[in-house]
Amino acid sequence: MLTALYANTNYDGEENHAKREQALEGIEERFTKAVRNLYRSEAQIKAEAEEENLEKDPFFKPMYKNLRDKGILEGKPKNEFEIDQE
Numbered sequence: 001m002l003t004a005l006y007a008n009t010n011y012d013g014e015e016n017h018a019k020r021e022q023a024l025e026g027i028e029e030r031f032t033k034a035v036r037n038l039y040r041s042e043a044q045i046k047a048e049a050e051e052e053n054l055e056k057d058p059f060f061k062p063m064y065k066n067l068r069d070k071g072i073l074e075g076k077p078k079n080e081f082e083i084d085q086e
Contacts, residue, residue, distance in 0.1 A: 001027055
């Protein structure tokens with residue numbers, strides 16, 4: 001894929017250079033996710049996908065942010081005194 005993007009002369013111009021960079025970043029991101037998924041359990045992958053969906057959903061985003069900030073999502077809830085101290 002990388003060789004094909006660099007070999008394609010359509011991406012050599014100024015106006016298409018950003019598209020090539022965008023495609024390369026997309027390939028790198030997908031590769032990183034694939035390698036990470038190889039070494040994770042199915043439960044971890046499912047949990048990460050659910051968190052990603054909650055974080056992107058405008059309805060659940062404030063609730064997700066609140067839970068993450070309080071440490072509840074990591075399984076280490078802070079007590080109210082610690083939250084007030086911050």
